[in-house]
Every structure is written in C-alpha cells, then in structure tokens.
Amino acid sequence: MLLQYRDDLLFAEPASLHSVRLLRVGLYSKSVTFQGSTSAELRQAWTCLIGTPTPRVSAPILRLAIAFDLQAREAGGLSSASIRRLETLASQGRMSVPVQPGMRLVREWKGALHVVTIDEGGNLNWKARKWHSLSEVARAITGTRWSGPAFFGLVETVRSA
Known part of the structure; x- marks a missing residue:
C-alpha cells in the first residue's frame, strides 16, 4: 500500500493501480488507519509522512510516532517550552x-x-x-x-x- 499525506488528505494506493482511494479523514481516523498495518506498511508510511529514514523501532512504537506526527501537524506540535526542555535534556544530559x-x-x-x-x-x-x-x-x-x-x-x- 502506498501512502501519501498532503494537508488533511491521506492518499492510499493499494497494489492494484485500478482502485485508488482518497480518504479525507480527521486525526482519529488517521491513527486508526494504521492499526492493522504491517511493519513494511508502517515504514513506508513513515517515509511518506515524515520524509526521513525510518528509525529502527518496533511496529507499535513506529505506529505511535506516526500518530504523534499527525497530531502535531493538526494541533501545532510541541510548545516552545517543551522544545526548550527537550533541547536542554539532549545537550546536557540532565535537567x-x-x-x-x-x-x-x-x-x-x-x-x-x-x-x-x-x-x-x-x-x-x-x-x-x-x-x-x-x-x-x-x-x-x-x-x-x-x-x-x-x-x-x-x-x-x-x-x-
């Protein structure tokens, strides 16, 4: 299954090119869409949605990461205070x-x-x-x-x- 994400549209293209589906879905539906996905489909979704190499994590963790990215896109992401806290933790190792x-x-x-x-x-x-x-x-x-x-x-x- 090929997945592409643009704005609030999720394009799903199954192996058969004859039946291309276009789903207009809210945040909840997007997350549910990935519940039955295989590891290969999740890795492909990550590449399409995030645009970076897929991290080496389990399928449940990857599913959560994809859901977080979709939520961040819809709700605006982390607050600036959260970003500063994470940057401090990453650079100093203590907080x-x-x-x-x-x-x-x-x-x-x-x-x-x-x-x-x-x-x-x-x-x-x-x-x-x-x-x-x-x-x-x-x-x-x-x-x-x-x-x-x-x-x-x-x-x-x-x-x-």
Missing part, C-alpha cells in the same frame, strides 16, 4: 525540575531535617526567612557551595538511548 508554588522540599543533612517551602508568590522560605535561591539555602545548610537543585534532589539525569 532541573522546576520549583512551583506549594512545593515542600525536604532534605536531611547531618541528622537535621531541613524543609524549604515555596509560597504562592514563588518565594523560598527556610527557617522563617525568605531566600533568593535554593543554592543559597544549600550553602547555609552545608557551609559549602552546592547546586541547590542537586542538593534537594531536583536534578534528573537522562540516560543515553
């Missing part, structure tokens, strides 16, 4: 979890429990005092320079695939 109002960060250091709260204004509070950064709090607790997010366990390490 700090953003601190949000209402969070409580708890860390034990030398037998003492330290709790930092983030109020609705985004201010950091520790020992009844406002602080400018988690690194300042970590320095006050340990007496040495620390990455505040690392000290409080907010750094995610990304493993290479």
Whole structure:
C-alpha cells in the first residue's frame, strides 16, 4: 500500500493501480488507519509522512510516532517550552525540575531535617526567612557551595538511548 499525506488528505494506493482511494479523514481516523498495518506498511508510511529514514523501532512504537506526527501537524506540535526542555535534556544530559508554588522540599543533612517551602508568590522560605535561591539555602545548610537543585534532589539525569 502506498501512502501519501498532503494537508488533511491521506492518499492510499493499494497494489492494484485500478482502485485508488482518497480518504479525507480527521486525526482519529488517521491513527486508526494504521492499526492493522504491517511493519513494511508502517515504514513506508513513515517515509511518506515524515520524509526521513525510518528509525529502527518496533511496529507499535513506529505506529505511535506516526500518530504523534499527525497530531502535531493538526494541533501545532510541541510548545516552545517543551522544545526548550527537550533541547536542554539532549545537550546536557540532565535537567532541573522546576520549583512551583506549594512545593515542600525536604532534605536531611547531618541528622537535621531541613524543609524549604515555596509560597504562592514563588518565594523560598527556610527557617522563617525568605531566600533568593535554593543554592543559597544549600550553602547555609552545608557551609559549602552546592547546586541547590542537586542538593534537594531536583536534578534528573537522562540516560543515553
């Protein structure tokens, strides 16, 4: 089956050139179209839709990737914040979890429990005092320079695939 995608039209051309079908389908129907597809059909669909060599992944993962691409085309793709986060993860291999109002960060250091709260204004509070950064709090607790997010366990390490 030969698949071509242009705008919101999905062209499906079976082995017989006599019966060419033109399907005008919404996002849900496009995703369902690939549910019964073989691995070869999915690889061909990837090449037609994405225009790059097919990644070496299983058929279910390739089906999800194709569905994501169709969804991104219809809904506008990832937000700029998501793209920045992914680029940072790809380049650095680690990413700090953003601190949000209402969070409580708890860390034990030398037998003492330290709790930092983030109020609705985004201010950091520790020992009844406002602080400018988690690194300042970590320095006050340990007496040495620390990455505040690392000290409080907010750094995610990304493993290479």
